[in-house]
Amino acid sequence: MKTVYTFGGESDYSDPRQGDKTVTGGKGANLAEMASIGLPVPPGFTITTEESVRYLQDGQDFSDELKAEVGKALAHIEATVGKKLGDEADPLLVSVRSGARVSMPGMMDTVLNLGLNDRTVEGLAATSGDERFAWDSYRRFIQMYSDVVLGLDHGLFEEALEIAKEDRGFYADTDMEAGDWKELVAEYKSIAEGELGHPFPQDVTEQLWGAIRAVFDSWDSDRAKVYRRLNDIPGDWGTAVNVQAMVFGNMGDTSATGVAFTRDPATGERAYYGEWLVNAQGEDVVAGIRTPQYLTKAAREAAGAKQPSMEEAMPGAYGELARVFDLLENHYRDMQDIEFTVQDGTLWMLQTRTGKRTAKAALKMAVDMVDEGLIDEKTAILRVDPMALDQLLHPTLDPDAQRDVLTTGLPASPGAASGKIVLDADTAETWAGRGEKVILVRVETSPEDIHGMHAAQGILTARGGMTSHAAVVARGMGRCCVSGASAVSIDLKARTLRIGNRDLKEGDLLTLDGGNGQVMAGEVATIEPELAGDFGILMEWADQHRRMKVRTNAETPDDCRMARQFGAEGIGLCRTEHMFFDAARISAVRQMILAEDEKGRRAALAKLLPEQRADFKGIFEVMAGLPCTIRLLDPPLHEFLPHGDAEFEELANATGYGVDHLKRRAGELHEFNPMLGHRGCRLGITYPEIYEMQARAIFEAACEVASESGESVVPEIMIPLVATKRELELLKALVDRVAQEVFADTGTSVDYLVGTMIELPRAALMAGEIAEEASFFSFGTNDLTQTTLGVSRDDAGRFLNAYVDKGIFARDPFVSLDIDGVGQLVSLAAERGRATRPDIKLGICGEHGGDPASIRFCEQTGLDYVSASPYRVPIARLAAAQAAL
Ligand code: ADP
Numbered sequence: 001m002k003t004v005y006t007f008g009g010e011s012d013y014s015d016p017r018q019g020d021k022t023v024t025g026g027k028g029a030n031l032a033e034m035a036s037i038g039l040p041v042p043p044g045f046t047i048t049t050e051e052s053v054r055y056l057q058d059g060q061d062f063s064d065e066l067k068a069e070v071g072k073a074l075a076h077i078e079a080t081v082g083k084k085l086g087d088e089a090d091p092l093l094v095s096v097r098s099g100a101r102v103s104m105p106g107m108m109d110t111v112l113n114l115g116l117n118d119r120t121v122e123g124l125a126a127t128s129g130d131e132r133f134a135w136d137s138y139r140r141f142i143q144m145y146s147d148v149v150l151g152l153d154h155g156l157f158e159e160a161l162e163i164a165k166e167d168r169g170f171y172a173d174t175d176m177e178a179g180d181w182k183e184l185v186a187e188y189k190s191i192a193e194g195e196l197g198h199p200f201p202q203d204v205t206e207q208l209w210g211a212i213r214a215v216f217d218s219w220d221s222d223r224a225k226v227y228r229r230l231n232d233i234p235g236d237w238g239t240a241v242n243v244q245a246m247v248f249g250n251m252g253d254t255s256a257t258g259v260a261f262t263r264d265p266a267t268g269e270r271a272y273y274g275e276w277l278v279n280a281q282g283e284d285v286v287a288g289i290r291t292p293q294y295l296t297k298a299a300r301e302a303a304g305a306k307q308p309s310m311e312e313a314m315p316g317a318y319g320e321l322a323r324v325f326d327l328l329e330n331h332y333r334d335m336q337d338i339e340f341t342v343q344d345g346t347l348w349m350l351q352t353r354t355g356k357r358t359a360k361a362a363l364k365m366a367v368d369m370v371d372e373g374l375i376d377e378k379t380a381i382l383r384v385d386p387m388a389l390d391q392l393l394h395p396t397l398d399p400d401a402q403r404d405v406l407t408t409g410l411p412a413s414p415g416a417a418s419g420k421i422v423l424d425a426d427t428a429e430t431w432a433g434r435g436e437k438v439i440l441v442r443v444e445t446s447p448e449d450i451h452g453m454h455a456a457q458g459i460l461t462a463r464g465g466m467t468s469h470a471a472v473v474a475r476g477m478g479r480c481c482v483s484g485a486s487a488v489s490i491d492l493k494a495r496t497l498r499i500g501n502r503d504l505k506e507g508d509l510l511t512l513d514g515g516n517g518q519v520m521a522g523e524v525a526t527i528e529p530e531l532a533g534d535f536g537i538l539m540e541w542a543d544q545h546r547r548m549k550v551r552t553n554a555e556t557p558d559d560c561r562m563a564r565q566f567g568a569e570g571i572g573l574c575r576t577e578h579m580f581f582d583a584a585r586i587s588a589v590r591q592m593i594l595a596e597d598e599k600g601r602r603a604a605l606a607k608l609l610p611e612q613r614a615d616f617k618g619i620f621e622v623m624a625g626l627p628c629t630i631r632l633l634d635p636p637l638h639e640f641l642p643h644g645d646a647e648f649e650e651l652a653n654a655t656g657y658g659v660d661h662l663k664r665r666a667g668e669l670h671e672f673n674p675m676l677g678h679r680g681c682r683l684g685i686t687y688p689e690i691y692e693m694q695a696r697a698i699f700e701a702a703c704e705v706a707s708e709s710g711e712s713v714v715p716e717i718m719i720p721l722v723a724t725k726r727e728l729e730l731l732k733a734l735v736d737r738v739a740q741e742v743f744a745d746t747g748t749s750v751d752y753l754v755g756t757m758i759e760l761p762r763a764a765l766m767a768g769e770i771a772e773e774a775s776f777f778s779f780g781t782n783d784l785t786q787t788t789l790g791v792s793r794d795d796a797g798r799f800l801n802a803y804v805d806k807g808i809f810a811r812d813p814f815v816s817l818d819i820d821g822v823g824q825l826v827s828l829a830a831e832r833g834r835a836t837r838p839d840i841k842l843g844i845c846g847e848h849g850g851d852p853a854s855i856r857f858c859e860q861t862g863l864d865y866v867s868a869s870p871y872r873v874p875i876a877r878l879a880a881a882q883a884a885l
């Protein structure tokens, strides 16, 4: 198996492994692909990801084979460029770049200008005829290599540069002349030697292998590990290393460097979009050291900026870039995020990858590309991450609300967020951990801040452009972000900040509008999202391609209305206990629970009947024509007991019983393990009058709405926590009897079904028998997960993170279904249920009904529908379509 692949020059691209990102990493595979379709790519080579895995396993040793292959590949670069690494007269310089399968903050930063030393720098100066450029490149190299490979503090070098500029009365780096850089290089070398205890490495081969080693080692850095954990990236993928001939964007005013997107990554608009800097190298754009310029004339004019756009300043190279953009989009059939450098008027491509985008942009691009004939509908459906829709479904700032605008930065990632100001990532995590909404405010962010960005509602930075670290990461996470707000200054010691002329402190409320970059004091009102347009079109396509229905978990008419707007096709779970907690009713509920006998209970239930009927009427009216699964009372009665003396006294007044009597009764109802206690169908078995009242309320409401509206009303009555066929048999008989009574009383009737939750392992195993009584099963995967794993959902927080960290669970099993274990019970129950009753309706109503991975499993198992909370309904619609494709 080859360990090194070359690209550019006379390379041969016939080995399919070279185009495989799992082997050559994302950057390496795409560099080779660009070179193979004839785009201008500086020659280079890629060491495979497999080699990095082997290196880490073999105790960080390079294999002989690797050494030999790298030697040959380096000769390929040298032959193509016509320069040799370490040649004192005419040196080759290279960059060393990491490149995992997916782009990964936390990996080693790129080292540029490798191959410079005290002698080759003179050769570079002579051949380029530009002494300033040569010494500028050398100081960049020493600083980068010291920081990235040798692990020295980059602050030491930055400080030396600041002092050098100050001494000379300079403001910008570009003011520094050849002699100034030369002096700084001497300073840098002595700093490095002081820190290292030996001179900065002059041997270019040692430099190259040092950098390769640093890339390999960075796979196991703490930063990389955190990022992998947050993004579900396996630890055994490893990273590729790319070594590539340098091209120079810092050779004067005909040279430049930039990053660009083939379409606008924030809005999806079909317009080239990017940033560039004249006379600069690589990281200058992303690092936010200088404020980058606009790529196109239109963008510059829209922003009212003075510095010329690339289109205006370098029409030739810009024209070439536009041609490459179109070639790349046609080739990859997707929006590309690219990095380029112009050396003395000539364009060079340094990277391309599928561009990250906001949910809004993803939708627009998917719909537009179908219109343009670039992709088909199915591809469009698969392009949009269902979870990313979340960004669009949540409220944005009310345009009519008062805004106390402090400053405006760049709209780096859309959405709106309000929260308390926090000034570092750890504080963000701690405060968010105790349930506070926070806004992370930093000068700029780095990969070390990722956990804090994750915890925050939004991110505000003082420095950095639209392609800065903060912007890219925030867009990926779907966090709102405003970057480059230069009016923000932070005093970390005092934990205060100044925005414009206002003084604020950590903990003060702040609001961000990621749509226009505004930063506001206090909290600003929000409005509901827009569901038409591209969103509507894509959802329509999704609906045509999915098999499963999507219902919602809802128990109020408002939730039902919201869910219908989001496209819900029925209710999969209406929890009736929520209706019992209503402040106006809780007293009657308590009287019922604490009653000594059936007579007392019936008296209290009689008060609840009209209330419940009104609840169901409200729901049936909104859901008319659609199936509604209503679960009869489920929670342990003990949850409804009064707390504290005041509540007992109130109850004593209402019932005429003494407080002591009520307290004794409450004591009798106390349970040690209520979740496995007197709950679910066990309530219906012991106190049938409760379920009778609920069934009556449902049927009376259904008959009323059906005769008033003329629409069909289809209640599906669901019995919770069934373990045996006999339980269901008894309770189904009860429901059927009440139905007949109501139909006789009202002279109307409605179709209805009686079914059960499958949420106990025994029920899953005995599904064949239970199906004799059940017209439908709804998998209550929250309880089924609890009961199968023996893990209490309410107490799991104490250890679940450790379980996920140690890889015992791949993901939180209450968020994403444990397909291997719990999933097996679901499949088995589905199979056994269908064997008894081929037309049995099967659905899922746990939290998992809104989780794309779990939805895929439901599709494979052949369930008829999934049910999710209202905001998750569109996510489920799209995920169900993707699962069906
Ligand atoms: P990242 O993955 O962080 O984007 P890259 O390896 O892409 O890191 O390198 C960052 C930047 O360094 C590139 O965008 C490019 O501008 C510059 N760079 C990398 N290799 C070269 C090269 N061979 N010649 C010139 N610039 C380079």
Ligand code: MG
Residues within 6 Å of the ligand: 339, 351
């Ligand atoms: Mg890059």
Ligand code: MG
Residues within 6 Å of the ligand: 634, 720, 759, 780, 782, 783
């Ligand atoms: Mg349950």
